[in-house]
Amino acid sequence: MAIKFGRPIELRDAPRRQKDALASPSLDLTIRMRRNRKSEWARRLVRENVLTTDDLIWPMFVVDGHNTRTPVASMPGVDRLTVDQIVRDAERAAKLNIPCIALFPFTEPALRDEQGSEALNPDNLVCQAVRAIKKEFPDIGVLCDVALDPFTSHGHDGLIEGGKILNDETVAVLVQQALTQAEAGCDVIAPSDMMDGRIGAIREALDDNGFGDVQIMSYAAKYASAFYGPFRDAIGSAKTLTGDKRTYQMDSANSDEALREVELDIAEGADMVMVKPGMPYLDIVRRVKDHFAMPTFVYQVSGEYAMIAGAAANGWIDGERAMMESLVGFKRAGADGILTYFAPKAAEKIKAES
Numbered sequence: 001m002a003i004k005f006g007r008p009i010e011l012r013d014a015p016r017r018q019k020d021a022l023a024s025p026s027l028d029l030t031i032r033m034r035r036n037r038k039s040e041w042a043r044r045l046v047r048e049n050v051l052t053t054d055d056l057i058w059p060m061f062v063v064d065g066h067n068t069r070t071p072v073a074s075m076p077g078v079d080r081l082t083v084d085q086i087v088r089d090a091e092r093a094a095k096l097n098i099p100c101i102a103l104f105p106f107t108e109p110a111l112r113d114e115q116g117s118e119a120l121n122p123d124n125l126v127c128q129a130v131r132a133i134k135k136e137f138p139d140i141g142v143l144c145d146v147a148l149d150p151f152t153s154h155g156h157d158g159l160i161e162g163g164k165i166l167n168d169e170t171v172a173v174l175v176q177q178a179l180t181q182a183e184a185g186c187d188v189i190a191p192s193d194m195m196d197g198r199i200g201a202i203r204e205a206l207d208d209n210g211f212g213d214v215q216i217m218s219y220a221a222k223y224a225s226a227f228y229g230p231f232r233d234a235i236g237s238a239k240t241l242t243g244d245k246r247t248y249q250m251d252s253a254n255s256d257e258a259l260r261e262v263e264l265d266i267a268e269g270a271d272m273v274m275v276k277p278g279m280p281y282l283d284i285v286r287r288v289k290d291h292f293a294m295p296t297f298v299y300q301v302s303g304e305y306a307m308i309a310g311a312a313a314n315g316w317i318d319g320e321r322a323m324m325e326s327l328v329g330f331k332r333a334g335a336d337g338i339l340t341y342f343a344p345k346a347a348e349k350i351k352a353e354s
């Protein structure tokens with residue numbers, strides 16, 4: 001094999017060089033990468049990663065009321081759903097072969113307080129939704145977020161004293177929240193609060209209370225991110241949040257620290273681990289997967305969704321292609337599954353093409 005190099009290029013020679021090139025066009029190349037890209041069947045044959053509906057977890061927002069779907073302004077195509085409508089979307093998920101859905105509540109301001117007490121109400125919106133879904137569709141996986149931010153008046157994930165987020169006191173409440181959700185019938189507890197020691201405490205409490213089969217997917221490497229903005233709109237805590245979450249969520253400049261976080265959560269009993277957000281943290285997904293070989297998930301968060309859906313709505317990018325490209329990128333980075341608001345759209349596209 002030889003790659004032949006010509007004379008040094010001079011710009012004024014360009015027209016003549018182009019003519020020469022056309023007259024004798026072949027490089028003496030043995031290896032040509034383009035051969036395997038020559039047609040769709042060949043590209044399919046050598047494709048390294050494939051997105052399937054089995055890779056998807058569909059996050060949904062629950063709101064009080066009846067038979068209503070309210071659009072979330074900053075997330076075009078995503079609605080807040082009343083419990084009866086959540087059940088309809090759970091049915092859609094089941095039909096699309098999406099294995100699991102994740103539930104997040106919009107809590108009325110009147111029900112929010114400093115302690116986030118509504119989180120422990122066995123009749124709160126999340127528990128109602130879990131029961132309603134499980135009654136009609138017992139075979140679909142239901143994941144519940146554990147954190148206090150949808151329920152606190154200050155919008156933080158934990159209890160506050162003197163402007164500080166209390167760790168151990170918060171963990172004690174999170175344990176109760178997890179038990180409340182397990183009692184309602186949820187399959188996967190997903191602590192997103194980033195308090196130290198919560199995975200071990202929750203695992204022990206689940207086991208002690210007869211919920212040994214309830215899995216834990218820990219938001220193990222969760223970064224303090226600007227990309228959660230639209231989610232906070234959706235659950236109604238954008239306006240109430242005082243300050244930021246940088247004393248508990250990770251600094252976006254760190255990577256080794258993510259490995260320590262994941263290692264601890266695995267040691268404390270996490271069945272699956274998650275990296276969040278997704279696209280700006282693909283390197284973390286890869287490191288975590290390579291290092292621990294655990295079931296590794298990634299959350300394509302609300303801001304990532306909003307960027308793609310918003311640009312597509314303006315005609316600035318091809319939304320469908322950008323969606324699929326972003327999702328297969330997570331697979332390529334090593335993710336076993338993806339929490340994404342695109343889940344139903346992506347599943348529909350996968351189904352149509354198979």
Ligand code: PBG
Pocket residue numbers: 145147149157192193227228229230231232245300301302303
């Ligand atoms: C709550 C929680 C957040 C998200 C999931 N669980 C927001 C936050 O930590 O502020 C973000 C999801 C998204 O942006 O799509 N702790």
